[in-house]
Amino acid sequence: xxxxxxxxxxxxxxxxxxxxxxxxxxxxxxxxxxxxxxxxxxxxxxxxxxxxxxxxxxxxxxxxxxxxxxxxxxxxxxxxxxxxxxxxxxxxxxxxxxxxxxxxxxxxxxxxxxxxxxxxxxxxxxxxxxxxxxxxxxxxxxxxxxxxxxxxxxxxxxxxxxxxxxxxxxxxxxxxxxxxxxxxxxxxxxxxxxxxxxxxxxxxxxxxxxxxxxxxxxxxxxxxxxxxxxxxxxxxxxxxxxxxxxxxxxxxxxxxxxxxxxxxxxxxxxxxxxxxxxxxxxxxxxxxxxxxxxxxxxxxxxxxxxxxxxxxxxxxxxxxxxxxxxxxxxxxxxxxxxxxxxxxxxxxxxxxxxxxxxxxx
Amino acid sequence: xxxxxxxxxxxxxxxxxxxxxxxxxxxxxxxxxxxxxxxxxxxxxxxxxxxxxxxxxxxxxxxxxxxxxxxxxxxxxxxxxxxxxxxxxxxxxxxxxxxxxxxxxxxxxxxxxxxxxxxxxxxxxxxxxxxxxxxxxxxxxxxxxxxxxxxxxxxxxxxxxxxxxxxxxxxxxxxxxxxxxxxxxxxxxxxxxxxxxxxxxxxxxxxxxxxxxxxxxxxxxxxxxxxxxxxxxxxxxxxxxxxxxxxxxxxxxxxxxxxxxxxxxxxxxxx
Numbered sequence: 001x002x003x004x005x006x007x008x009x010x011x012x013x014x015x016x017x018x019x020x021x022x023x024x025x026x027x028x029x030x031x032x033x034x035x036x037x038x039x040x041x042x043x044x045x046x047x048x049x050x051x052x053x054x055x056x057x058x059x060x061x062x063x064x065x066x067x068x069x070x071x072x073x074x075x076x077x078x079x080x081x082x083x084x085x086x087x088x089x090x091x092x093x094x095x096x097x098x099x100x101x102x103x104x105x106x107x108x109x110x111x112x113x114x115x116x117x118x119x120x121x122x123x124x125x126x127x128x129x130x131x132x133x134x135x136x137x138x139x140x141x142x143x144x145x146x147x148x149x150x151x152x153x154x155x156x157x158x159x160x161x162x163x164x165x166x167x168x169x170x171x172x173x174x175x176x177x178x179x180x181x182x183x184x185x186x187x188x189x190x191x192x193x194x195x196x197x198x199x200x201x202x203x204x205x206x207x208x209x210x211x212x213x214x215x216x217x218x219x220x221x222x223x224x225x226x227x228x229x230x231x232x233x234x235x236x237x238x239x240x241x242x243x244x245x246x247x248x249x250x251x252x253x254x255x256x257x258x259x260x261x262x263x264x265x266x267x268x269x270x271x272x273x274x275x276x277x278x279x280x281x282x283x284x285x286x287x288x289x290x291x292x293x294x295x296x297x298x299x300x301x302x303x304x305x306x307x308x309x310x311x312x313x314x315x316x317x318x319x320x321x322x323x324x325x326x327x328x329x330x331x332x333x334x335x336x337x338x339x340x341x342x343x344x345x346x347x348x349x350x351x352x353x354x355x356x357x358x359x360x361x
Numbered sequence: 362x363x364x365x366x367x368x369x370x371x372x373x374x375x376x377x378x379x380x381x382x383x384x385x386x387x388x389x390x391x392x393x394x395x396x397x398x399x400x401x402x403x404x405x406x407x408x409x410x411x412x413x414x415x416x417x418x419x420x421x422x423x424x425x426x427x428x429x430x431x432x433x434x435x436x437x438x439x440x441x442x443x444x445x446x447x448x449x450x451x452x453x454x455x456x457x458x459x460x461x462x463x464x465x466x467x468x469x470x471x472x473x474x475x476x477x478x479x480x481x482x483x484x485x486x487x488x489x490x491x492x493x494x495x496x497x498x499x500x501x502x503x504x505x506x507x508x509x510x511x512x513x514x515x516x517x518x519x520x521x522x523x524x525x526x527x528x529x530x531x532x533x534x535x536x537x538x539x540x541x542x543x544x545x546x547x548x549x550x551x552x553x554x555x556x557x558x559x560x561x562x563x564x565x566x567x568x569x570x571x572x573x574x575x576x577x578x579x580x581x582x583x584x585x586x587x588x589x590x591x592x593x594x595x596x597x598x599x600x601x602x603x604x605x606x607x608x609x610x611x612x613x614x615x616x617x618x619x620x621x622x623x624x625x626x627x628x629x630x631x632x
Contacts, residue, residue, distance in 0.1 A: 013504045013508060013511075017504070207492065208492060211492045211503060212492060212503075213489065213492050215471075215478060216479075216482060218470055218475075221468075222469050222470045222471065223466050226462065228449070228450045228451045228454075229428060229451075229454055229459075230454055230459070230480060230482060230542075230546065231452075231454035231455050231482060231483040232451060232482060240489075287470065
């Protein structure tokens with residue numbers, strides 16, 4: 001009734017190749033954008049305290065969405081697997097910290113975008129084994145990257161400016177006349193910066209996966225031998241996927257430390273976080289950008305929701321924490337069996353049903 | 362067939378040109394197994410060349426040699442009058458050799474039109490930064506190639522399944538999408554590995570018609586492997602017969618049919 005493509009005719013290939021060919025989808029996206037830019041900055045989230053809504057929900061969810069999109073490019077679109085995500089985020093965070101130490105006057109947003117390139121280079125380097133090995137063996141190789149980089153973050157004092165605590169502490173930095181990092185930065189400024197970067201990176205990811213490069217990634221994922229016989233070079237394709245994916249991870253790592261945590265140690269980039277991001281990708285939907293949003297939002301808010309429920313029923317918070325871990329585990333197993341394409345697929349099925357409602361036959 | 366150095370005329374009046382690919386004394390071994398022994402034949406511009414033989418004769422191995430997936434221990438591959446050095450299959454694809462597979466090798470996560478678009482990969486040149494902006498030249502390029510793909514989709518009559526994920530298509534249509542993908546590469550030499558395996562008579566007729574149309578309309582040189590003899594005898598201009606990796610015969614369908622060695626290989630010899 002409300003979601004129909006009938007009557008919307010495409011008269012050129014350009015129109016047919018749009019990101020959202022159906023008019024109702026465009027309206028939906030516009031509504032989301034309006035809410036994100038005009039409602040949330042003023043009122044936060046309904047029913048929640050303003051600072052909590054921004055600091056504990058919106059900002060981390062948006063940052064993790066960038067990570068999830070990045071990891072999805074590698075896992076969902078190219079079919080390679082990585083457990084080094086958190087470490088690649090660490091590379092982004094530490095390089096942004098070093099850059100801003102050396103160039104304190106440069107706009108921090110430029111530095112955040114530049115730090116992604118360091119992560120991309122490291123990611124491409126650790127992606128080299130993917131040319132020879134697949135599946136579980138590649139997981140082990142990326143796990144090695146995770147532990148090696150963690151070791152670097154602890155042992156190489158230069159990375160955290162020989163700070164005795166071993167942590168990187170975010171200095172106050174300005175961009176376009178606003179304080180965007182450090183303790184004095186308003187949550188709403190940080191929220192808007194993160195949101196804008198996320199939207200920018202989403203558009204780019206959407207463009208890449210729909211074009212030649214995205215197709216070559218998916219060719220490698222679906223049938224690497226056929227891809228090679230069509231002329232796709234496995235080396236460049238796999239490494240470009242590792243590089244782009246790690247770029248996203250690097251930017252999100254820098255954002256995580258500079259816009260959200262304010263200070264970070266190696267624990268923020270450990271292997272548990274790598275697993276968490278992988279869960280976001282799997283639950284949200286492999287090979288779907290919409291799914292990346294859903295996965296990140298779901299995995300992050302679900303424990304918070306359970307905590308609130310626990311408060312209502314006066315259950316011990318630590319019990320609730322374990323319950324949420326168990327619940328997420330069960331859900332991942334369930335999703336893997338019942339719907340391997342995750343929440344994004346469910347969303348799509350829902351839309352498909354709506355399309356032919358109320359006459360499903 | 363000694364008088365064909367400059368090409369020849371087929372029975373239905375098509376002019377066949379000079380040698381496009383020549384295989385000289387190919388020998389391929391897997392460990393102790395001799396898959397192909399000292400096989401030599403050529404493929405000429407514009408012709409439909411069939412490779413036949415009983416199971417395990419080395420036909421698919423021969424195609425794999427042609428598109429560089431296997432590297433023969435001995436022998437030379439000449440393409441366009443030049444000896445081809447040993448190179449990875451992705452480079453050979455760039456020289457204009459496309460193929461389809463015996464067990465369909467489509468990209469199952471993509472729709473029909475996306476699968477056909479993958480055939481255009483090599484012709485799309487806009488670099489990474491245009492790709493991520495997807496405006497101006499990059500979008501223009503995408504549109505140009507999309508149009509070309511739509512032409513091929515029209516040609517093979519698969520418009521209705523344009524946006525269907527290929528995984529959910531029936532077998533016969535998947536084979537057709539695979540042919541569309543190979544055609545989108547605009548190959549100089551098209552290799553078809555059992556294009557009609559597992560099809561019913563009607564589907565075989567359709568497929569045969571498409572193969573002839575492709576050859577006729579695009580002038581594509583085709584080398585195919587097929588088990589259905591009536592199809593081979595109708596389609597092919599010249600036939601190579603392999604058995605146990607050795608060449609039994611090479612000639613027009615009529616010549617091959619009369620060859621005693623071929624009859625023995627297919628029907629068995631009375632001891």
